[in-house]
Amino acid sequence: xxxxxxxxxxxxxxxxxxxxxxxxxxxxxxxxxxxxxxxxxxxxxxxxxxxxxxxxxxxxxxxxxxxxxxxxxxxxxxxxxxxxxxxxxxxxxxxxxxxxxxxxxxxxxx
Amino acid sequence: xxxxxxxxxxxxxxxxxxxxxxxxxxxxxxxxxxxxxxxxxxxxxxxxxxxxxxxxxxxxxxxxxxxxxxxxxxxxxxxxxxxxxxxxxxxxxxxxxxxxxxxxxxxxxxxxxxxxxxxxxxxxxxxxxxxxxxxxxxxxxxxxxxxxxxxxxxxxxxxxxxxxxxxxxxxxxxxxxxxxxxxxxxxxxxxxxxxxxxxxxxxxxxxxxxxxxxxxxxxxxxxxxxxxxxxxxxxxxxxxxxxxxxxxxxxxxxxxxxxxxxxxxxxxxxxxxxxxxxxxxxxxxxxxxxxxxxxxxxxxxxxxxxxxxxxxxxxxxxxxxxxxxxxxxxxxxxxxxxxxxxxxxxxxxxxxxxxxxxxxxxxxxxxxxxxxxxxxxxxxxxxxxxxxxxxxxxxxxxxxxxxxxxxxxxxxxxxxxxxxxxxxxxxxxxxxxxxxxxxxxxxxxxxxxxxxxxxxxxxxxxxxxxxxxxxxxxxxxxxxxxxxxxxxxxxxxxxxxxxxxxxxxxxxxxxxxxxxxxxxxxxxxxxxxxxxxxxxxxxxxxxxxxxxxxxxxxxxxxxxxxxxxxxxxxxxxxxxxxxxxxxxxxxxxxxxxxxxxxxxxxxxxxxxxxxxxxxxxxxxxxxxxxxxxxxxxxxxxxxxxxxxxxxxxxxxxxxxxxxxxxxxxxxxxxxxxxxxxxxxxxxxxxxxxxxxxxxxxxxxxxxxx
Numbered sequence: 037x038x039x040x041x042x043x044x045x046x047x048x049x050x051x052x053x054x055x056x057x058x059x060x061x062x063x064x065x066x067x068x069x070x071x072x073x074x075x076x077x078x079x080x081x082x083x084x085x086x087x088x089x090x091x092x093x094x095x096x097x098x099x100x101x102x103x104x105x106x107x108x109x110x111x112x113x114x115x116x117x118x119x120x121x122x123x124x125x126x127x128x129x130x131x132x133x134x135x136x137x138x139x140x141x142x143x144x145x146x
Numbered sequence: 147x148x149x150x151x152x153x154x155x156x157x158x159x160x161x162x163x164x165x166x167x168x169x170x171x172x173x174x175x176x177x178x179x180x181x182x183x184x185x186x187x188x189x190x191x192x193x194x195x196x197x198x199x200x201x202x203x204x205x206x207x208x209x210x211x212x213x214x215x216x217x218x219x220x221x222x223x224x225x226x227x228x229x230x231x232x233x234x235x236x237x238x239x240x241x242x243x244x245x246x247x248x249x250x251x252x253x254x255x256x257x258x259x260x261x262x263x264x265x266x267x268x269x270x271x272x273x274x275x276x277x278x279x280x281x282x283x284x285x286x287x288x289x290x291x292x293x294x295x296x297x298x299x300x301x302x303x304x305x306x307x308x309x310x311x312x313x314x315x316x317x318x319x320x321x322x323x324x325x326x327x328x329x330x331x332x333x334x335x336x337x338x339x340x341x342x343x344x345x346x347x348x349x350x351x352x353x354x355x356x357x358x359x360x361x362x363x364x365x366x367x368x369x370x371x372x373x374x375x376x377x378x379x380x381x382x383x384x385x386x387x388x389x390x391x392x393x394x395x396x397x398x399x400x401x402x403x404x405x406x407x408x409x410x411x412x413x414x415x416x417x418x419x420x421x422x423x424x425x426x427x428x429x430x431x432x433x434x435x436x437x438x439x440x441x442x443x444x445x446x447x448x449x450x451x452x453x454x455x456x457x458x459x460x461x462x463x464x465x466x467x468x469x470x471x472x473x474x475x476x477x478x479x480x481x482x483x484x485x486x487x488x489x490x491x492x493x494x495x496x497x498x499x500x501x502x503x504x505x506x507x508x509x510x511x512x513x514x515x516x517x518x519x520x521x522x523x524x525x526x527x528x529x530x531x532x533x534x535x536x537x538x539x540x541x542x543x544x545x546x547x548x549x550x551x552x553x554x555x556x557x558x559x560x561x562x563x564x565x566x567x568x569x570x571x572x573x574x575x576x577x578x579x580x581x582x583x584x585x586x587x588x589x590x591x592x593x594x595x596x597x598x599x600x601x602x603x604x605x606x607x608x609x610x611x612x613x614x615x616x617x618x619x620x621x622x623x624x625x626x627x628x629x630x631x632x633x634x635x636x637x638x639x640x641x642x643x644x645x646x647x648x649x650x651x652x653x654x655x656x657x658x659x660x661x662x663x664x665x666x667x668x669x670x671x672x673x674x675x676x677x678x679x680x681x682x683x684x685x686x687x688x689x690x691x692x693x694x695x696x697x698x699x700x701x702x703x704x705x706x707x708x709x710x711x712x713x714x715x716x717x718x719x720x721x722x723x724x725x726x727x728x729x730x731x732x733x734x735x736x737x738x739x740x741x742x743x744x745x746x747x748x749x750x751x752x753x754x755x756x757x758x759x760x761x762x763x764x765x766x767x768x769x770x771x772x773x774x775x776x777x778x779x780x781x782x783x784x785x786x787x788x789x790x791x792x793x794x795x796x797x798x799x800x801x802x803x804x805x806x807x808x809x810x811x812x813x814x815x816x817x818x819x820x821x822x823x824x825x826x827x828x829x830x831x832x833x834x835x836x837x838x839x840x841x842x843x844x845x846x847x848x849x850x851x
Contacts (some may be wrong), residue, residue, distance in 0.1 A: 057230060058229070059228060059231075068566055089398065090398065090400050094290065097292060100405070117353065121327070122395050125332070125395055126395055126403035126404050126407050127291070127403060
């Protein structure tokens, strides 16, 4: 798992590269949790995440809870079609704003 | 402050361990590790066997140190496990003596009876590796679904309208039009919620969804060579795990979330979820069956054994769970509590429930502890408990199932009597009972009308279309020389066995289907509709399709366009029932005018008003419900009159006069040229208010408003 951070104005953009499963999820959690502060606007770009396991989805939901508690906003970008389907049938998708591209994601957070 | 129990005290090879907690049983995620706990009263030793997901041979076997056994429970925490990528089982040693009923065999790896996810049959119908040393593999579940504000709906029992369905059959057919990977799954049901809503049902009863093995006793069809499966799944492998092969995400091990999400979505749309649960036997079968779990863990505790060491077979499926043993009682209770609390399940239908009232030697108990425990359990307190009140050992308890004020029953007598009346056998006295929620069975015991789950068809037996198209079962495709399935169908083919081009016969069949639906939906009690009956689904006369994963079982969605009149009639009847509380009384009729309306709550009529003919051979009866007495007089409703003419001739029915300001309107007339029903609220007024012709084998329902 490769994690990159950049800022676009007030928005933090985190780009993930690799599968998110039980072994890599803690790294993602640790990295993002350290960014979370009140009113954070966070874009998680997952264009390069081919697979996310159940533990990965739980990590995302847990981050979402952390961020909304701090009145922040989270957008997921570039989820694969298969991942969208898995998230939809298991109920995870309902919690997130998702967009296809970083541009749309930034617009959703603006 | 940091807890001290997150630190290991023992180690075995590279694994860090400490004494676990005996409760809860099963594998539970705890800080730093997983707590494993399993009961056996006769084992002499136990090891935890760990696999990497899908691996052929174990990753490790960790024997429970002596000090990790508390009473008869082995419990241990193993730290630092990659539990998402893990499968586990147990190996137990102990006595092996057929006559004494002990079947310990340390060469077997055993499934945890409390496993919350079971791998091994992850995708439906994918042939297993028969050489695998461990077929049904326990996995570790996340119990952290985000339910938001969901909770079970607690719909009053008398207001329920149940739809009995098979998860795979509902959407497996390509005509379902949903995404290919959703067909035949929990996700597929979610995709079809709009259909269920439009139909109007407010509860789905899912045929078994606990993990089972579709390959149990699988074999080629002698006629076609096609594989015959254990398709219905009335043969449980694990009572705490959802069937992986029913989940679109089963291949990712996410069946728990997918089923929970389905429940949540159904609830969002006002639909309850009832599970058909099979606690009478397991997939381990008889003496020749496989050792999967219970048999190798504590055979003598879990099963009813003869003094010679054989399995009692009250289930007709090889073995019988020893339900009134205190240990077994607890696992049943734990299981139902788990489904009620973790999955927000609204109710349970117990397959062959009479077995649950037998003692360890098979004798029926007057006061069965298991049934009593379930009835009074605080966690299950709002769940519907529905008994299939008979078993394969000859116990038949419709009307006498030990109820404790809680248990409802599949009313087999309702089914039989309505079927007989429908084909012209008369017995209007019995029919009057059926229409009233079977007070003859339940009122004397203080049991409400909703005790009676009314059904004419269910998964066992003919579909409604086949009930009016076949005199005899045609089960040749099951490969048992037509010997399986019930011979007592009380069916009538309307003049030709099976499909026909004869327009008159087909018209009569449609009418008979509508007659049946009409009677079901105007009866007090709880109506249950079989999946597909609303569109005239056929199984080609097969009344036992337990083994068919094919078009015989699957719902063909094209039937909606083939039989739109049946579908519309069913929708109207359901809507009619929902708009008229007088059809959904919580208490039995008193046959009195206790509201001062000038009419008793229910009155009986015949071809002459106020004059029912109760003779045994009579084939026509009519009744009127007084709207002032709806729900015991607590709400106001219209008057309802229904004439059921199952005679082969048209008859004139004189109508009872309504209070002056009211007029009779026609909601349904199955004998009329289409439409045979109207959307409630749009019923046209009847021209002649004093009487009407009711066609041969027809039902007329009027609403007085």
